[in-house]
Amino acid sequence: MPKHDTPMIDELESGPWPSFVTDLKRQAEKSPQCWDILGKMELSFRDRITHWKHGGIVGVFGYGGGIVGRYSDVPEQYPGVAHFHTVRLNQPSSKFYTTEKLRQVCDLWEKRGSGMTNMHGSTGDLVLLGTTTDQLEPLFYDLTHDLNWDLGGSGSNLRTPSCCLGKARCEYSCIDTQALCHHLTMHYQDEIHRPAFPYKFKFKFSGCPNDCVAAIARSDFAVIGTWRDDIRIDQSQVKGYLNGDYAPNAGAHSGRDWGKFDIEKEVLDLCPTGCMRMNGEELQIDNSNCTRCMHCINVMPRALRPGLEQGATICVGAKAPILDGAQFATMTIPFLKVDPDNEFEEVVEVIEKIWDWWMEVGKNRERVGETIMRIGLPTFLKVMEVDVLPQHIKEPRSNPYVFWGEDEVEGGWDRSVVEFRKRHAQ
Amino acid sequence: MGYDPENPMADRITDIGPPHFEQMFPPVVKNNYGKWLYHEILEPGVLMHKSETGDECYTVRVGAARLISVEHIRELCDVADAHCDGHLRWTTRNNVEFMVDAKAKVQPLMDDLKSRGNKFPIGGTGAGVTNIVHTQGWMHCHTPATDASGVVKAVMDELFDYFTSMTLPAQVRIALACCLNMCGAVHASDIAILGVHRKPPMIDYDQISAVCEIPLAVSACPLGAIRPAKGTNSAGEEVKAVAVKNERCMFCGNCYTMCPAMPLADPDGDGIAILVGGKVSNSKSMPKFSKLVIPFLPNTPPRWPETVSAIKNILEVYAKNARKYERVGEWAERIGWEKFFEITGIPFTIKSIDDYRLAYDTWRTTTQFKFTSHIK
Numbered sequence: 001m002p003k004h005d006t007p008m009i010d011e012l013e014s015g016p017w018p019s020f021v022t023d024l025k026r027q028a029e030k031s032p033q034c035w036d037i038l039g040k041m042e043l044s045f046r047d048r049i050t051h052w053k054h055g056g057i058v059g060v061f062g063y064g065g066g067i068v069g070r071y072s073d074v075p076e077q078y079p080g081v082a083h084f085h086t087v088r089l090n091q092p093s094s095k096f097y098t099t100e101k102l103r104q105v106c107d108l109w110e111k112r113g114s115g116m117t118n119m120h121g122s123t124g125d126l127v128l129l130g131t132t133t134d135q136l137e138p139l140f141y142d143l144t145h146d147l148n149w150d151l152g153g154s155g156s157n158l159r160t161p162s163c164c165l166g167k168a169r170c171e172y173s174c175i176d177t178q179a180l181c182h183h184l185t186m187h188y189q190d191e192i193h194r195p196a197f198p199y200k201f202k203f204k205f206s207g208c209p210n211d212c213v214a215a216i217a218r219s220d221f222a223v224i225g226t227w228r229d230d231i232r233i234d235q236s237q238v239k240g241y242l243n244g245d246y247a248p249n250a251g252a253h254s255g256r257d258w259g260k261f262d263i264e265k266e267v268l269d270l271c272p273t274g275c276m277r278m279n280g281e282e283l284q285i286d287n288s289n290c291t292r293c294m295h296c297i298n299v300m301p302r303a304l305r306p307g308l309e310q311g312a313t314i315c316v317g318a319k320a321p322i323l324d325g326a327q328f329a330t331m332t333i334p335f336l337k338v339d340p341d342n343e344f345e346e347v348v349e350v351i352e353k354i355w356d357w358w359m360e361v362g363k364n365r366e367r368v369g370e371t372i373m374r375i376g377l378p379t380f381l382k383v384m385e386v387d388v389l390p391q392h393i394k395e396p397r398s399n400p401y402v403f404w405g406e407d408e409v410e411g412g413w414d415r416s417v418v419e420f421r422k423r424h425a426q
Numbered sequence: 427m428g429y430d431p432e433n434p435m436a437d438r439i440t441d442i443g444p445p446h447f448e449q450m451f452p453p454v455v456k457n458n459y460g461k462w463l464y465h466e467i468l469e470p471g472v473l474m475h476k477s478e479t480g481d482e483c484y485t486v487r488v489g490a491a492r493l494i495s496v497e498h499i500r501e502l503c504d505v506a507d508a509h510c511d512g513h514l515r516w517t518t519r520n521n522v523e524f525m526v527d528a529k530a531k532v533q534p535l536m537d538d539l540k541s542r543g544n545k546f547p548i549g550g551t552g553a554g555v556t557n558i559v560h561t562q563g564w565m566h567c568h569t570p571a572t573d574a575s576g577v578v579k580a581v582m583d584e585l586f587d588y589f590t591s592m593t594l595p596a597q598v599r600i601a602l603a604c605c606l607n608m609c610g611a612v613h614a615s616d617i618a619i620l621g622v623h624r625k626p627p628m629i630d631y632d633q634i635s636a637v638c639e640i641p642l643a644v645s646a647c648p649l650g651a652i653r654p655a656k657g658t659n660s661a662g663e664e665v666k667a668v669a670v671k672n673e674r675c676m677f678c679g680n681c682y683t684m685c686p687a688m689p690l691a692d693p694d695g696d697g698i699a700i701l702v703g704g705k706v707s708n709s710k711s712m713p714k715f716s717k718l719v720i721p722f723l724p725n726t727p728p729r730w731p732e733t734v735s736a737i738k739n740i741l742e743v744y745a746k747n748a749r750k751y752e753r754v755g756e757w758a759e760r761i762g763w764e765k766f767f768e769i770t771g772i773p774f775t776i777k778s779i780d781d782y783r784l785a786y787d788t789w790r791t792t793t794q795f796k797f798t799s800h801i802k
């Protein structure tokens with residue numbers, strides 16, 4: 001495959017940030033179709049428009065997801081990328097790798113595809129970018145036999161679940177995000193690989209309310225670690241912060257001189273509930289008023305830790321704006337046990353309740369958040385069989401348009417207008 | 427052995443899922459799982475996690491393009507083999523983390539990374555700008571209104587010093603999505619770069635009968651701008667097609683998603699909108715959506731100078747004015763959006779006033795406001 005003249009994208013080889021153009025050229029020495037990626041990219045830069053065609057259904061036998069079909073609209077000019085399908089590999093939970101395993105993926109992909117990847121797709125998959133239809137079955141065979149590895153999801157199915165690194169390297173994690181993510185991924189292989197839902201459905205798991213995987217913004221089912229007892233305080237370490245022994249916020253602000261650490265200003269005043277106070281050098285927290293926002297813990301990680309009675313808050317129904325507007329996930333279950341020892345029974349039960357309902361009433365291409373919006377949170381809460389709580393709302397409704405049920409009203413709705421008229425002339 | 431096309435179902439393996447995460451852990455992570463006590467950022471890009479066992483895990487975080495080659499991955503593996511017993515990980519924002527179990531191993535690791543040109547910039551921690559999460563753009567998608575990898579490279583080149591330092595009031599998360607589908611969740615980012623179309627779909631009468639189900643195309647439109655209508659193809663024949671009420675269109679592209687015969691991309695129509703002030707974390711204030719402050723900037727490859735300078739301006743004004751710990755959205759809300767527009771110098775246009783569903787929530791219904799220069 002010939003090299004193309006690419007003056008515009010060559011411009012992106014300069015500058016301090018790693019250049020994908022330089023990288024593509026390096027790979028092109030081994031995978032000549034990369035010259036055509038570069039040429040075609042240059043064409044898009046020149047034309048200021050994409051040169052990929054709409055979709056195209058391809059896949060491996062028996063799976064309805066995991067591969068995204070892609071064809072060029074200028075196949076003659078750049079034959080190396082005429083067919084350029086994506087293969088989504090389900091990433092190991094929280095994206096730790098051994099080099100041994102990664103090198104196997106590299107070898108496989110150099111043999112069966114373009115050698116280019118996305119580490120990672122926005123849902124979390126390890127994305128292998130660009131191959132032809134005839135390579136898909138052989139690739140899948142090698143992947144499952146030699147690498148012991150499987151595809152992720154795409155289409156109207158359960159998308160590849162993802163999680164933060166949680167207990168693997170974060171002291172804040174209140175749940176075992178990886179174990180939960182892996183368990184559910186394995187438990188729902190069928191739902192990941194064979195689309196049977198009204199639309200896509202995403203699970204994301206964050207270990208604490210910092211929510212590093214953005215579960216509350218982009219997953220239909222967000223599990224976010226939390227606690228329900230008291231924040232653990234080590235008063236001696238509080239003094240350490242007061243004395244300036246440790247940098248606040250774990251040193252995250254050390255690039256600028258923000259002055260001496262001021263616990264009043266930096267912690268107490270920024271606590272959204274105003275539930276903290278200093279009694280001399282002793283920090284006191286009125287835990288019954290704490291909303292577990294994490295701010296104080298973020299600022300003083302050596303002194304404060306989440307409580308010990310840990311579990312998760314379940315929020316349901318986040319989505320990007322398309323079509324009716326963006327939605328964050330709605331707090332549905334304030335505190336749920338997340339227990340690896342019973343195979344996360346409580347979590348599975350909640351998921352299946354949601355699915356049973358959504359698969360019955362959800363319209364085609366309707367995310368569960370939109371279904372809840374259309375049918376109403378009150379109905380959804382009834383379906384979920386959860387106690388109705390003031391925590392479910394930010395504030396009570398300000399309109400009086402309540403859907404009373406007939407059984408809730410004394411005497412029901414059946415009455416006689418004839419009887420009514422006897423007492424009330426027209 | 428390998429795949430046999432004559433016998434495709436022979437010893438087929440399915441539904442085995444991903445490899446178990448525990449196989450991938452470095453020993454220091456495996457041994458201290460759930461035992462971490464606290465962490466500290468020692469310098470930009472370098473973290474230390476302390477365990478109750480006394481163990482320490484040192485992490486060096488480096489930036490990476492999201493679009494990377496297997497050759498590049500192999501080089502990352504070389505580094506991990508030389509310093510980290512063959513382990514490494516990716517973060518949710520396309521950064522790569524190398525972990526070692528002793529402080530003495532950090533400097534050699536960093537020296538090695540730095541000796542490899544600009545491939546592995548160390549940073550992305552704390553109160554700075556970390557890597558940009560983004561989508562496919564012209565590299566691989568059929569619906570983009572802008573590119574992804576190119577814009578990201580141009581922006582990160584300009585913001586590079588904020589990646590390698592921690593001088594901002596708080597962390598700033600930037601995200602890019604190349605169309606309104608927003609595969610990268612840009613709707614809750616401090617600064618969001620969003621590809622937008624501005625021309626309604628064209629109708630390809632030669633293709634539409636073959637590739638579209640008319641009712642699906644009609645119902646795809648959230649604004650009811652599409653109705654079934656007859657059209658004439660290039661052979662002069664009447665075909666069943668659709669008609670679009672252009673003045674109702676908001677350029678969301680959902681029709682094209684459902685019907686390939688309704689393309690809307692265009693070199694002049696397409697470009698970038700900038701949204702700011704979103705956040706995901708529950709820390710201090712509740713999660714917030716990003717808000718549209720610049721409705722349109724043109725697509726100007728290869729370096730999108732208008733977009734780059736707009737973002738740099740917002741970042742620098744924020745850096746100068748916000749209080750410690752204040753995220754972009756928290757700062758904008760404290761000073762008021764009218765002040766935000768005034769001090770960033772971003773012209774306020776009618777396009778920032780919502781007229782879609784639930785728009786009323788964003789209108790001002792109080793006499794409280796600031797007399798900024800906008801009021802003549």
Ligand code: HEM
Nearest residue numbers: 086121122123218320322561562566567607608609611683
């Ligand atoms: C109606 C809404 C959406 C449509 C029609 C849509 C469509 C697409 C298409 C066509 C692609 C393929 C791009 C390629 O060729 O590689 C894609 C990729 C992808 N989409 Fe979406 N998308 C939508 C929303 C989302 C959302 C909200 C998310 C996640 C929050 C998402 C996550 C992904 C991921 C992870 C990929 C893989 C490639 C990447 O990360 O860039 N999509 N989407």
Ligand code: HEM
Nearest residue numbers: 164165170210212298517518519520521550556557707709
């Ligand atoms: C000091 C408190 C915090 C700690 C210890 C912490 C810890 C972490 C860790 C371990 C990761 C890697 C997670 C992964 O990739 O799976 C991470 C990434 C991330 N966290 Fe946090 N987090 C903290 C606060 C926050 C806050 C307050 C936010 C949001 C406002 C946040 C947003 C993110 C994001 C967006 C990433 C991806 C970063 C990247 O790849 O560069 N974190 N954080």
Ligand code: SF4
Nearest residue numbers: 164170207208211212
């Ligand atoms: S979400 Fe919480 S537990 Fe998970 S990595 Fe972020 S700070 Fe740690």
Ligand code: SF4
Nearest residue numbers: 271290291293294296
């Ligand atoms: S977690 Fe948040 S609400 Fe609770 S005490 Fe700390 S700062 Fe206040």
Ligand code: SF4
Nearest residue numbers: 561567570604605609
């Ligand atoms: S955001 Fe739009 S253009 Fe970009 S990858 Fe997703 S669907 Fe394609």
Ligand code: SF4
Nearest residue numbers: 647675676678679681
């Ligand atoms: S782009 Fe969106 S609003 Fe415009 S016609 Fe298509 S579906 Fe309707």
